[in-house]
Amino acid sequence: MTRTNIFSSHIKQHRVSYVAGFALLSISSLMQLLIPQLLGSFTDKLQLGTLNYDDAVRFAVWMALVGIGIAFFRSTSRIYLFRLSRMLEMRVRGELFQHWERLSATYFNNQRIGDLMSHAISDVGVIREVTMQGYFNIFEAFILITISIVAMVGTVNFWLTLLTMLPLPFLSFVAYRFNKRILQQSSDMQRAISDMTSRVQEFTAGIRIVKAFVQEKEERELFTKDNGHAVEMNRRFVRSNSLFGALSSGIVGLSFLVSVILGGTMVLKGTISLGEFVAFNTYLSLLMGPIENLGKVVNQVQRGWASEARLMEIFRTQPDVVDDVVAKPEIDRISGDIEIKNLTFSYPEANRPTLRDISLKVPKGSSLAIVGRVGSGKSTLVHLLVRLYNPPKGTLFIDGHDIHEIPLRTLRTQVGIVPQDQFLFSSTIRDNIGFAPYPYSHEQVENAAKIAQVYDNIVEFPNQFDTTLGERGISLSGGQRQRVSIARAIIKKPSILIFDDSLSAVDTITEDLILEGLNSVMNERTTIIIGHRISSVQSADQIVVMDEGRIVEQGSHEQLLRLNGLYADMYHKQQLDQEAEREEDQELELARRLLGESRREVSAGENAKLGGASKVSFSKGKLSGGAGA
Known part of the structure; x- marks a missing residue:
């Protein structure tokens, strides 16, 4: 989202619809002014004794027609305007999700899931409330206050109107005094909700660890603390809001007090009639509802600004990894010839390079194995190959093209990767294996499962490939999750296939079966295998050994054994x-x-x-x- 303001951009986009909705609301507000006039005329006729049966019926019919008209136009305007607020909610939430998809992996490394959920649900909900109730109440108050004051001055008495309205400007002063407090407390409340949501998410994701270490009591205490903090922040917000509402009601009550005392005196002196006094107080009653609503509007607008600020901070965050200006759209396929030249790479938050002076050639269709101690930079190297992070220009080439020249969609479509964490979605096994923009046939899914040696496990489930997995695929064993992840990469038929320590959760017999099945897949593809077990990498065309970010040994299995090194x-x-x-x-x-x-x-x-x-x-x-x- 490149626009600088969510509210203003929405109004500009739907200005015609807003004009129509506010026009309907204006008709409803104007019709409300007929009620004081009808009541005033009825009271005067009643006082003078000139009211007859026909007059009473006529007044009743007019009151009923006006009431029906007000209900129709007000309800229609609410439906019209509230529909626009729901459209805004859907658009903002959709754009927020799309923006998250564009952001790089580094952004999510520093974010809590609870915070992201709070932004998508709570903050967007506040935005909807502002455009739903806030705009409606502001416009209705503006219309009713303006036309009511004009009618009160023109049809009743100027001085009575002036003196009655004198206390109302104090509402602005009270709103100004509560402005910063409500804004800060709204932000505190949203942060407390985010903390509590994050606590619940971490607990549910780690429930097995909690139970294994008998930490239920400790987790309950931590949640109770976060829950209590959220309640306390909400109480502070409610106290401020209630105090603001009470002061607003007191100021409005003061206006009524002035009206009753001064207006009653004028009736007794004959300055105004009893009907005009009734009409004046009816006008004042029409004003009080919108004026009191302005207090709620101030609260909503303050919360809306706070939520908008948090959302705009996300929208202004730009992804670190995007298609470079030198990207060539005509590159729509890669064959898999990889060359790395003097690659040195550091993470943004790191104090020293993770990779140092890496030079390597992997011919098309060959296999490369990478081994080394934990933290030696093996996974970082393959992350650069799919540009989860940006390598320095002129250091990493595929098919002779600098990787920055290859469009991201082409690169990531043509590279299949089996990551270490074996993340699976809460969907069916079929959907997890066939996770791609285009559909796969049942035969293709089955064939990928057979190559990954997970087919026999899947057909033992009652629903087989239509078995729904739990959160993150938790209903499968670690080895089964790894093999489903392998099947998901195989089915893409990519030009480059990467296995990031993806055989660690299977036994050696299953490992041999998987490697045997992968032979047919690896023949025509460039394959990179990261592993800790020598048995899974020893048949690769070339093996590199990494230590502290450097390549310290390189060669075939037999050559490396003769080196008698790491x-x-x-x-x-x-x-x-x-x-x-x-x-x-x-x-x-x-x-x-x-x-x-x-x-x-x-x-x-x-x-x-x-x-x-x-x-x-x-x-x-x-x-x-x-x-x-």
Whole structure:
């Protein structure tokens, strides 16, 4: 959103509709002025004794017609104007979501989910209320106050009107005094709601950790604290709002007091008639509702400004990663030839470079494996390949083009990545595998699941591919989530396929099956595999070992073993671990066999005893039978 003001841009965009809606409201307000005149005429006729039955019926009919007219035009204007406010709510929320989609990953690294939810729900809701009730009440108050004062001066008495209106300017003073307080307290209340929402979101996302560490009581105390803070901020806001409303009502009551005392005196002196006095107080009653509503409007407008300021801060945030000015729209496909030249990269908040002097060539259709200690920069390198962050210009090339020349849509469409976190959406397995702008057939989804070795698990579910997953795919095991993520990347048939430590949650047997299935997929694609297990990377065409942001070793599996460096050290340690695991498995298997043999021996002994007892019983029976014979 490039506009500088949400409210003004909305009014400009729908100015014709607003004019029509306010015109209907004006007709309703003008019709309300007929009621004091009818009541005044009725009172004068009644006082003079000239009121007859026909006059009473005529007054009743006119009052009914005016009431129906007011209800029709006021309701129509409310529907018209409130519809515009709902349109604004839908537009702002939609533009906010689209803007979030445009923002870079660095923005979300520094934001809490609760804050984002509060912006999308609470702040946008406040904006809607301002355009719904705020504009309606402001315009109605302006129309009624203006025409009522004109009518009171023109038809009743100038001095009575002037003296009655004298207390009302104090409303402006009171509104000014409460301006900053209400604005600050509104912001505090919204922040407290954001904190509480974030607390609930973190609790629900980490419920298994909470239960595993028996932290229910502590979490409940933290939520109680945030909840109490939100209530306290709301109480302060309500107190200020109530005090403002009370002062406003007191000022309005003072105007009524002046009207009754001064107007009553004028009636007794004959300066005005009883009917004019009744009409004057009816005019004043019509004024009091809109004037009191102005107090609510001040509250709404202050909250609206605070919410608008928070939303505009988001809209003014620009994404770090966008199509560069040197981007070439004609590049709509890439083949996967990658070259990195002297790449040094630092995160914005980092004190030192994460990657240092990286130079590397990955020919089209070949495979590259990246291994190294935790924090050595492996994932950062692949994040730069899909431009989640911007690499320095002239350092990263694909098909001979600087990566900044390739449109983001082309780049990210042609690169399939399986990230470390294996994020899945709360949808069906089919939707998660076929997560793309274009639809996939059932056969394509099944084939991707088979390659990723997750097909057999899926068909065991009652609804198979139509099984709905829980939040973040929590209803699947870690290994199943990883394999569904792999299937999601495979089905795209990208030119570059990246596996960011995506086989860590599966056993070695499943890993071998996945790698075997991926061979057919990897043959025609440039493949990059980040892994910690040497078994998952040793068959790559080339392997690079990273340490502290640098490439310290490079070559094939056999070449790196001959170097006897970091890679060889990792390999031998893993070999020892695997050997220890095999020995442990053999010991467990031996123990199970011995336990099984012991059970069989015990069972055989018991059967022998039971067999002997049966023979004895049989012999006894036989003997007994013989005796009986």
